Amino acid sequence: MNSAILTGIAFALYLSAAVCYGASLFLDAPAAPQSIGTGTSSNRPLLYAVRFLAAGILSQFLAVGANCAHTHHSPFASVYGTLMVAAWAIAIVYLAWDRRAKMPAVGAVAMLTDCIILGFADSQAHSRIARDPVLSHPVVSLHVLAIIGAYGLILVASGCAVMYLIENRMLKKHSRNSILRKFPPLTSLDSIAYQCIAYATPLLTIGLGVAISLIFAGGVKGSPREWFLGAQFISTAILLTLFTLYLAARLAVGWRGVRLQYILLIGILCAFAAFALPTAAAHHFN
Amino acid sequence: MHLVLVGLSHHRAPIAVRERISCPEHKLNDALAHLSGCPGVREAIILSTCNRMEVYALIEGADLGTAYAAICRHLSSFHNIPEIQFDAFIYRKAEHDAVAHLLRVASGLDSLVLGEAQIIGQVRTALRSAHAAGVVGGTLSHLFQQALNSGKRVQQETGLSRGAFSIGHAAVDLAARIFDLSEATVMILGAGKMSTLAAKHLVASGVRYIMVANRTHHKAVSMAASLGGTAVDYDEFPQMLAKADIVIASTAAPHPVIRRDTLTPVLKKRRGRPLFLIDIAVPRDVDEDVAELDNVFLYNIDHLQEAVADRVRGRATEAVEAEKIVGDEALQFLNWYRAREAAPIIKQLRGRLDDYARKRLEIMRPGLSSLTEKEWSHIELHISSLMDEVAREPILRMKRASKDAAVRLDSNAEQVRYDLLSAAREIFGLGVEDQASESESIVDSLPLPAPQNGTAHMNAVSHAIPPIVDLHKLEHRS
CATH class of the missing domain: 1.20.1440 (de novo design (two linked rop proteins))
Known part of the structure; x- marks a missing residue:
């Protein structure tokens, strides 16, 4: 087909x-008072x-x-x-x-x-369809797969961060908007975002590591300087640093809550920048 | 004598005002004693809940304006708050308006959470406290009993309170928006009824870790045991806040026990973990500005009740049924109340006529020394019948008037009362004596002159009297 x-x-x-x-x-109607927490209703x-x-x-x-x-x-x-x-x-x-x-x-x-x-x-x-044979190389495929996987996770994490901030604001303001009941609990959103970043960061590291290896090995066109000073590389490096900081803050210092969600939002901006900013000449499907 | 109500409630008064006027259980005796010391106050009951503070009083010898002013002065001086600060939030009601209001309150119709059942217990507690303080008599006691009946009937006969979504449920609902409850730690501050109830809901919803802190430690221990938690020293609770996720504060402290400066070091230790503070105490236990802190969610009793009210909307049909029950119960009370007003007047009128008869007989007796005892008793009987005849119609009309006035729950009721009862007082020159222990049964048990068929009855009496006595002559001689 x-x-x-x-x-x-x-x-x-x-x-x-x-x-x-x-x-x-x-x-999914709100649970009757008697059955709160039982969570047995089928949906x-x-x-x-x-x-x-x-x-x-x-x-x-x-x-x-x-x-x-x-x-x-x-x-x-x-x-x-x-x-x-x-x-x-x-x-x-x-x-x-x-x-x-x-x-x-x-x-x-x-x-x-x-x-x-x-x-x-x-x-x-x-x-x-790119004619460059490098793009069909398994190492490049590994790079693309890792980056795509990382971006997928970052998108989910950012979605959770946005939901967290909206829900946080509504709870702070004692909003009685019924949409509030549809959101997962704050701590669950925080936890999902963390898990996404915990998987996305190694994937991003692998993707970036493969790319750096290819650049230094001369497997792609362009000098290392041209690649590393490109907006895409810089924003990806910032993104990786932010997520490393995020993980360190969460794991080593035990941070939770609103501040971490802002870090994630800055992260998604960097991710968009890496995607949208002009790229090095060789980073194209041609 | 006026039955008056002065109060403020969640409808108009914000919690910041309510908490300053509220009267916790331990202050209730003093407040009642203070109130009963006000001039003219014969009976008084204070109904103080987290939603309302109402003073019901029976005031003698004052017009309504003076009666209201006396209660406002009491509120101001007892709670040490200038009248100007609460005057705009106060409502003042009298007589049938006050009655109807209390019955609606006890039936949960005036509650923020329509049909909430806790109010019945609070009304009962108010009545018991007034009894214990010795400031309540027959009238207010009867009124509050009627209110309790009304509340019970509304609960039993309508669906208003069915499937109730309480403060505890709202707390669970909100907590579940913030935490996975199975992982959350709850701290209960103050082992009161409300906090116990909220904690039970949380436990039923999966909360496993509970700490209880109370100023009286043994209460904390017993509450912790009943909830499967641990008791902590009250003095240590600020440190323990670092471990808690949900705090239910319900102490009787007159000032906030959780303030910004209490939480600032705690929040550093929490490192951004959310903290949900549920403040169900009035006066509040948690300072308002705590809500501005990051990752802190503060909900007080008003916020929770609004959340509950959202969930229990759509009970209009039940509310209509409940209003009918309240109207019925109010009518019953007002019947009793008005009858109770008529009773002393009827009693005095009968007494006055009997006095006339007795005096007249005493005057006649020396001039009729030749009469035998049998003849004399016939004369007494005849005069007594005459008095019955004179009194019968006014008494019947006064009885009917007292009931009619109760039926008309509108502004004309006062007019009806004046026309018949007050007119009777004025025409016969009757004063008002002690009314406190009278009741409708008294009115009904007052001797109504036996049904007399006009001349037939008189003839019957005349036939019983020997013909030698000429009543007209007797009258002339005396």
Whole structure:
């Protein structure tokens, strides 16, 4: 089957999952006083959401495979393939999470992010496939996979940080907005964000380490100076430093709460900067 | 005699005002003694809860304005707060308005959390305290009993209190927005009823770690044992705050026990871990400015009640049923109350007529020394019947008036009362004597002249009297 059709199916499934996660928040009536804490009520939309998500992951796996079979290249040889893998990585990360902690609000955010990425990927479906043989090298694939995985986790962590700050503000102001009840507890959001960063930081380190190795080994075009002074490298280095500080503050000093969420927000700005700022000449799909 | 109410409640008075006027249990006796010392106060009951502070009093010999002013002066001097600071929040009610208000309060219809059941216990406590202080008599006691009945009926006959979502539930709901409750540590500060209730809800929701601190340590120990927690020394609680995630403060302290300077060193140790402070005490236990601190969430009784009120909206149907019950109970009380007002007037009227008869007979007796005892008793019977005949219609009308006035729960009630009861007082020159122990049963038990069929009855009496006695002559001679 055509990769575009499979991607379209994956898009529809992710969107359905997002709708179901959202619906589960609103259809899940507040527990009656007597049953608070028992948490035994079944939530049908949540069940469907997980099924849609799993089907979407499968569909996207097939789409990536079909794309590779069609182009005879690594998925990272094009913007389209890379974005597809990014969306796929986010979906897998969230599914793994969903098994541990049921947080439909985070699920809805993750699935909508996937839909946006796939929509953007679709607009790049006819983008050029890089002819540079380096891009098909397994080491480069490792670099791209690690970076994409890290970005997926950073996105989820940032979503949690934003939710934390909104919920924190609403609780501080004694807001009685019913949306407050849909959010996971503050400490859970803090914990998810931490776990995301705890996995994202090593992935980012691996991705950056592979890139540095390739640059020094002369495996890519351009001098080390050109690469290291590029805005992309600098913002990624800042991002890595921030996350290292975040982990140190949390693990060594025991910090929690609002300040850590602000660090994460600065982190996501750096991540966007690394993605959007002009890159070194060789860091292109050409 | 006026039945008056002066109070303030959550409807208009912010907690900052309520806590200054509130009267905790240990101060209630003094407050009642102070109040009963006010001029004209015959009976008094103080209903003080976290939502309201109301003084019910029976005041004699003063107009309404003076009665209200006396209670306001008491509030001002006892609580050491200038009247101007609470005057704008005060409501003043009298007679049937005060009655209807208390019955609505006891039925949970005036509560922020519609249908809340705790108010019944608080009304009962207020009545008991007044009894213990010896400042309550028949009227207020009856009124409060009626209010308790009303509250019970509303609970039993309507769904207003069913599935109640209490302060404890709201605390759990909010705590679950901040923490995974199974991991949270709760500290209970002050082993009161409310804190125990909230703690029980938290335990039922999965909280496993509980610390209890109370000024009386053995109470902390027993509460900790009942909740499966540990008791900590009250003096050590500021240090223990570093370990707690949720603090339920409900001490009887007159001033805040958790202040900004108490928390600043604690927050350094907590390193950004959220701290949820639930302050259910009135006066408040936690200083307001603590809420400005990062990672600290402060909810006082008003915030919690607003959260509860949000969850119990949509009980309009039950509220309508409850209002009917309250109206019914208010009517019962007012019947009793008005009848109680009519009783002494009727009694005096009967007494006055009997006096006339007795005096007249005493005047007649020397001039009729030739009459036998049997004849004399016939004359007494005849005169007594005459008095019955004279009194019967006014008494019937006064009885009816007292009940009619109670039925009309509108502004005309006062007018009706004046027209019939007051007019009777004025026409017959009757004063008001002790009313305190009278009741409707008294009115009903007052001898109503036997139903007399006009001349038939008179004829019957006349036939019983020997013909030698000419009543008209007797009258003339005397």
